Structure formats: C-alpha cells, structure tokens
Amino acid sequence: MSIAAEPNDLRDDVLNGLQLSTQLERVWRTPSGWMGALMAVDHKVVGRRYIVTAFVFLLLGGILAVLMRVQLAGPEKTFLSADKYNQVFTMHGSTMMFLFAVPVMEAFAVYLVPLMVGTRNIAFPRLNAFSYWMFLFGGCFLWISFLFNVGPDVGWFSYVPLSSLQFTPTKRADVWAQMITFTEVAALAVAVEIVVTVFKLRAPGMTLDRIPLFVWAMLVTAFLVMFAMPSIMVASTSLILDRLVNTRFYDSSSGGHPLLWQHLFWFFGHPEVYIIFIPGTGMVSAILATFARRPVIGYPVVILSLIATGFLSFGLWVHHMFVTGLPQLGAALFTASSMLIAVPSGLQIFCWLATLWDGRPVYRTPLLFVIGFIVIFVLGGLSGVMVASVPIDTQVHDTYFVVAHFHYVLIGGAVFPLIGAVYYWFPKIAGRMLSERLGRWNFWLAFIGFNVAFFPMHILGLIGMPRRVYTYTADMDWAHLNLLSSGGALIFALSFALLLVNVIYSLRKGELAGDNPWDASTLEWATSSPPPPQNFDRIPVVKHRDPLWADSESLPVVAGLSAERREVLLTSLAEAEPQIREASPEPSIWPLLAAIATTIFFIGSIFTPWAVLWGTPPMAVTLIGWFWPTGSKEDEE
Amino acid sequence: MRVWVRRVLVLCMTWPLAACAGRQSALDPQGPQSGQILHTLFIFLAVAAMVWTAVVIVLGIGMLRRKRSADRPLDLHQAFEERSGRVILALGIATTVIVLGLSLVSYAGQRTVFVKDEKAHTLKIIGHQWWWEVRYEADSPHQSFVTANEIRIPTGQPVKVELESADVIHSFWVPSLTGKMDLIPGQKNELQFTAKNAGVYRGQCAEFCGIQHAHMAFAVIAMSPDEFGRWRDHENQSANSPADQLGKQGEALFRGRGCALCHNISGTLAGGQLGPDLTHIGSRTTIAAGTLPNTPATLGAWIADPQHIKPGNLMPKMPLQSDELIAIIHYLEQLK
DSSP states (O other), X not given: OHHHHSTTOOBTTSOOHHHHHHHHHHHHSOOSHHHHHHHOOOHHHHHHHHHHHHHHHHHHHHHHHHHHHHHHSXXXXXXXXXXXXXXXXXXXXXXXXXXXXXXXXXXXXXXXXXXXXXXXXXXXXXXXXXXXXXXXXXXHHHHXXXXXXXOOOSTTTTOTTTTSTTXXXXXXXXXXXHHHHHHHHHHHXXXXXXXXXXXXXXXXXXXXXXXXXXXHHHHHHHHHHHHHHHXXXXXXXXXXXXXXXXXXXXXXXXXXXXXXXXXXXXXXXXXXXXXXXXXXXXXXXXXXXXXXXXXXXXXXHHHHHHHHHHHHGGGOGGGGOTTSOOOHHHHHHHHXXXXXXXXXXXXXXXXXXXXXXXXXXXOOHHHHHHHHHHHHHHHHHHHHHHHHSHHHXXXXXXXXXXXXXXXXXXXXXXXXXXXXXXXXXXXXXXXXOOOHHXXXXXXXXXXXXXXXXXXXXXXXXXXXXXXXXXXXXGGGSOHHHHHHHHHHHHHHHHHHXXXXXXXXXXXXXXXXXXXXXXXXXXXXXXXXXXXXXXXXXXXXXXXXXXXXXXXXXXXXXXXOSBSSSOEEEEEOTTTOOEEEEEEOOOOOSHHHHHHHHHHHHXXXXXXXXXXXXXXXXXXXXXXXXXXXXXXOOOOBO | OHHHHHHHHHHHHHGGGTTOOOSSOTTSOOSHHHHXXXXXHHHHHHHHHHHHHHHHHHHHHHHHSOOOSOOSTTOOOXXXXXXXXXXXXXXXXXXXXXXXXXXXXXXXXXXXXXOOOTTOEEXXXXXXXXXXXXXXXXXXXXXXXXXXXXXXXXXXXXXXXXXXXXXXXXXXXXXXXXXXXXXXXXXXEEEEEOOSSOEEEEEEOOSOOSTTGGGOEEEXXXXXXXXXXXXXXXXXXXXXXXXXXXXXXXXXXXXXTTGGGTOBOTTSSOBOOSSOOOTTGGGOSEETTTTEEOOHHHHHHHHHOHHHHSTTOSOOOOOOOHHHHHXXXXXXXXXX
C-alpha cells in the first residue's frame, strides 16, 4: 500500500474535505466484526455501551423497586418473603448506587467530555475499555448471584457485625463486598481518564474559564471519585479479610469496632451522593443555557460552587451516625457543616433561576426535566437541612422520612437532569430526535408519579414507619399512605417504560437530527450526529466560552495532526496552548483479557485466599500483553 | 402567631390520619424530649416551606414574565448581568445566615433533648435478634429482675435506659417519647426520656438487624409511680407455681421438651439464657417482640410453629403433641 510506504508523513493539513474525513475515519474507526467490537477503544463506542448497560441496571433496579412497593402496598402482604425482601431492597440500593447512578454519570462523561473539549479520543482509551468490562462483569456477578439466591441481604451499606461471618455465614455479604471492588476499579479508571482528558486534551484556546460547565462538573466529580473511593475500598477489603482470613477489623470482642465500618463507609458514602449529584448539575447547566437561549449567569459562581461542594462533601459524613452515641458537641458541629453545603447548592440554584429569568425559554422536553429538577431538588435539599439537625435526625433517621428525602435529592437532583440529558444528547448520539410528544407524556408521568410515590413517605416516617421493614401490621395506620405511594411508584415506573418506547421508536423512525438541532453552543454540536470516529476532521480552536454561538458561521481550526495514525493534541493546563502531538492507542483485545483475568481473581478471592496467589499471574500476563511496546513513533513537539 | 402556625402545620401533616393518633408517632409527643424535637422540627419545616415556596414563585415568574427582545443568545445586557450578580451574592449571604441560624436552633434543641438527670430511674436494655431484653438492676440482687419486650416506667419521672447489644446493631426508638439511639456491640449508649402521661407507647427497632428486623417491636408502658412500684415488687417475685394438674404437666413439659434450654423462669429449674425471660410471661400484653397480642390462641400458634409467624427467627419448631401444647400454654398463661 502506498500509504504504508511513507509512514507518518501524511498530515491533516495536506488533505481537505471528504478526502480528509475518509482518511481519518479509516485511521480512527473501530474494526468491524465481533472481534473488532471486543477490541473497541473509541470513547463513543465505550461510552454508548456504558450508558446502555447502566440503563439496563436502572431497569433491573426499578423492577425491584416496584416489587417492594407491591409488597408494602398493604399490611402483612406475603408477596415477598422476609428473606426475599431483604435481598430485594439490598439489591435495589446497591444496583442503583453502584451499577446505575455513578456509572451512568461517568458514561455520559466518557461519551461527551472528549467531544466537548474538542479532541479525538479520551485519555487512556484502553483503560477506558477495561473500565467498562470491569463494570459489566461486576454488575453481572452481582445479578447472577442474586438469581441464584446468593444476592446480598445486608443492605447497600452492609453494616457490621450483621455482615460479618458470624451473622451472615453465607457468601451473600462477600458478593456485595466484591461487587464494590469491581465498581471501584471501574470508577477510578474513568476518573483518571476524565481528569487527564480535561487537563491535557482540550482544544487550543479552551482556557480554564472557557471550559463548559458540564465538563467542570465532571472534573470535580472525578476528583471526588479519586478521594472517596479509596475509603470504601479499605472498608470492603477489610470486611472480606475479616470474613475470609479471620482478621478482626470490626470485631469489638478483639479490639476492632463496628463503628469503624460506619466511618469508612460514610466517608465514602456521603461524597458518593455528590458524585451522583454534581454531574446532574452539569447537565442542568448545559441544558439550561441551550433552552433559555443564553449562557448561564454567574459562570465563575457555578464553578466555585461545584468546587466548594466537592470539598464540603468530605466534611459531613458523621450526619449518618447521629444516633450511634457520639459526643454531643461533635455531632452539633457536623450539623453545621452539613447545613453549610446548602450554600453552594443554593448559589447554583440562584444562578439557574436568574438564567431562566433573563432567558427566552424554549419549553422542549429537556427543559421540562430541568424545571422538574428545580422543584423537586429544592424540596429534597430542604428536607436535607432538616435531617442535618441532630434532634430532628434522632426521630427521622432510618425512617421513611429519610427514604423520601434521599429519593427527592437523588431522583430530583440526578435522575431528572439525566432524563433531560437523554432527550438533549440523544440526537447527537443516535443521529435522530426523540419524540417530543412522548417526551411530554414522559415528563408529566415522571413528575406526578414521583411526587405521589415519595411525598407520602415523609409523613410515613414521621408517624413511625422505619425503613427496611418487609411488612407492617394493620393497626399501624400506615396502610393508606403506603398504598398511595405504591400507586405513584407504578405511574413513575410507567414514565420509564415510555422513555424506553420512545428510544426504540425514535432510533428507527425519529426525525433526523443534523449537527446542531438545538442551536447549542458547545463543541459536541460542531460535528455530525452521530460523530465520526475521529470526532472532528480538524481540531477546533476555541476563542469564546460559547464557541458555536460566537462563531456561528465557521469555527476556526488547527491543522497539523497526523492523518496516518491515531494522534491527539496535548495542550497546556491553564491556557490550553498546543504543546505536543501524542499517539493515541489503537484498538486492542488486551483490556478485555485483563478484565477477565481480574474478574477471575476477584471472584476467586471470596472463596479462597489462595486466589491472590494463582490469580495474579494471569493478570500480569494480560497487562504485559497490554503494554507490550509496539515501536510507535515518539511524541513530537 | 407561632402557635397558630404550629396548629396549621400539625393539621396539614396529620390530616390523612385524622381519625387515628398514632401510638408510634413523632407527631404525637408524650414527653418533654419528643415535644422539644417536634418544636425544632416545626421551626425547620416553617423555614423550609417558605424557602421552597419562594423558589417556586421566582421560578414561575421567571418562566411567565415578558422577555427581553434580543434574539441572539450572546446579546447580553451588562447592567442585568451585574445586577443579577449582586442579587445572587445577597441570596448566598442570606442562605448562609439562615443555615447558621438553624444550626443554633438545632443545637439549642439538642441540649434540651439530651439533658441528663442524675436521679433518673435506670434500666438496661440489651438488643437481641429479634427481641429486647429488659433488665431492671438494683444494688441488691434480690431487687433485680429481667423481662422482655415490655418496658414499664413511672410517669413524670426521668428514665435512663442503658443500651447494649448481644449480637448486631439495633436501634431503640419510641417516637412518642424521644428520638432513637443505637445499640452497638462493644459500646454502651444511653438515652433519657420522661413520659408525661400514663399509656402504652409502641417502639420498634430502627436499624436493619437481619431477617426479622420488621418484627422487633416493644412497648413502653407508663404507669403512675404507685402502680409502677407495685408492679416492680410483683416482678421481683419468682414465678407462680402451677395451680392445677394441667399446669404442673405443662411445667414438666417446658423442661422436658427443650423450652428451658433457652428460656428462664425464675424459681423453677428452667434457666436458659438465650431467649426472652418468661417468669411473668402471662402478664405481658404481646408476644414475639410485639408481633402478636398475648392470648392463649396466639401463644399456641407461636409455640406450635414460630417459623411460620416470624420466618428466620431463632426459636425452633419443637415436635409437640396437641395435648402437650395445651398443657404448656396453660402453664405459661398462669405465669402472671
């Protein structure tokens, strides 16, 4: 082949138009066939898989929620046994937190961040593929265990000593703890990729104050993941050690302490909430700017709020432990720190309200979900201020009041923006618009169903209904509100069924989207829908915070990257000045093999400590294969 | 003004259950602690309701108001940008002031709720999967006794409960009297509360503690100090000897069929320590940790097949003939 005869000479500045597109596509495309699919490292391919897989877990977790609501619709129902119910609520929480909420947010980042910062692929694309496989295998491991009646039944928080070998002699708690390990590995990998992508792969000219708010949100989230996840990693690993090789981290009779678990778990668990919520705020900012037809007011305020939220989120884990008998003054300080996080959250809300106030809103489905978000999330935030108070918390802790509160925060704060984001970015990902008509039905069913399902739970908690009970007696007067709540849950579930119908229908019959159907301002809309494998034929140059609004006719570009092999442009951290051309990895099967080896190691090690010994060599082999030097050209200035 | 607000709020929050004041409800305070907590809660609720309403009103006006005429997204009015910046800053400061104010309100409430009275009646509660051991301890062992799932206290006098766990973490919660406190193995927690009026206040375990967490209830029965004294003197005594032949047969079966391996009945040879103490089981109002009312029929159903009523609980089903079962029930019912 003539191209092979003159390697690394062909730059994208000597080609033009269709010729350039075809050439870059050939270089960047994912190989065809099932082998090619397994080797994929394109962030869009991996991101799409990540999103779809996370939504499958949402569907599964949602089915569990409906099962629970059927069981609780009336007193003393026997639809689920006590044992099954405990598995179901544990699986619901674990699935939603670890297999849906965090991964889906990272999945959107994997797909969108490289496009939004104007580069060709995510940093460390093979690690990205590895991360997806680990997430998939971890999720399947948990769910297959559940289907074989070894599903965890100790709650998504898995408190010791209930989860210790003495009180859970089956493998159920191990399955939970090891699922955590899988998702930690996956989440940490994505966090590293996002940080490096945002710091080093931004288009020239995208200075720190021109980074889209969604990207800022994902950057802060990535840092939260990196600081929070090690805590749960320590916790779950020492739990497995306690169970498998008889260490005594949590055994109070030999110098350990059960509260150690709670501190470690919530030091992760509270930032976890913000790992889910902060990406939601990024989605809100992106959608709001587009549909209010103006940039978000207070760009620096929003960013500083995100960063402040990130820091504060590490200083309030103790409010999950107010009834464990802590010193009173210490607890009171955590009341204040917990409430203070309302300040940055509030500032963001004020910025969004001002944006809407001044904008010329176009009420399409994504904006409806953002408005629903504001109404629901503010209520959840305020009930959060209530549970942050020690005396109030002693009453509502571990009751349905808290169930109501965190569903308002998590569904209101993250799922509503997320569904809005699906409507918003679906045209970019699939090339076709979702049906607006179904979208409106979807929104109103979700909004009404959600509130009918969850508002009554506030009252249920106050009138004495604890969480995690598989049934209650008729004389407790909880039946009516529970029935109402179950009815609302069905409506809410219906709204997701409608979303699924809409997606399936629109994938085939939806209106063609074009590059920029919403007339949005950020770079992902500067390329075709769906984007080509190389994302952009030429790397854009950014001169404004809203590049597509500022240069609506033609975006300035930079040329000079290889059209011959995979290359990305590295830029400086603050000013995004071009620094270096760097090779971006080719597709590879090794990430999948490494993930399989790691999976065998992880699953083996809940059965025998020897797995650490025989499980490591296969991992080493796959990693050596992965990093085997291929003699690629050195990076060039 | 505040009383009025409070009444409206109570009405709004309780209308769905207007007919039935809950026996286990934070909205039905029967002591100074729960009253103080509800008071704090209403202050927070009022502030929260105002903030939420204000946000929704601003959102509504923002959506409905006539918009500026610029049609390009980047045609911004500098004056508006600056003014909105100032408003946002002011609202941020207001938010800070509100949350700091609420923190102080919370702390004031906390100090009242957790006030300690050295003269309080002390009793010890030990959590088990899935029942409550209640120990009334006195300086003299003759005045100490043990019961289960039913806590009797004198009205109008502060009570201190010391909370421990024999297995996993549980949480002691009687919402009508005060907030909850965990029972943690290897740790001693305590909680003080007072019941204003005589009555039965239901409580329930609030920390997930395994398969039968849902059926781990108890009752706090507040009685006048005189009545309480009489009850305590009675509890101090050993169990009644069975009065009739059937009862004697029941007592023998209680030992012979394995019941006594787990259950203690003071004054008899039954001295098991794993299950609830049954010395005065006949006088308790419920069985199986608040799961069933205590009647001969429910007691029979429970003993015949505890796994049917409370699947997974630690009491095994014993092979008993029906006449043996009748004798045992007859015996236990006499243990007033």
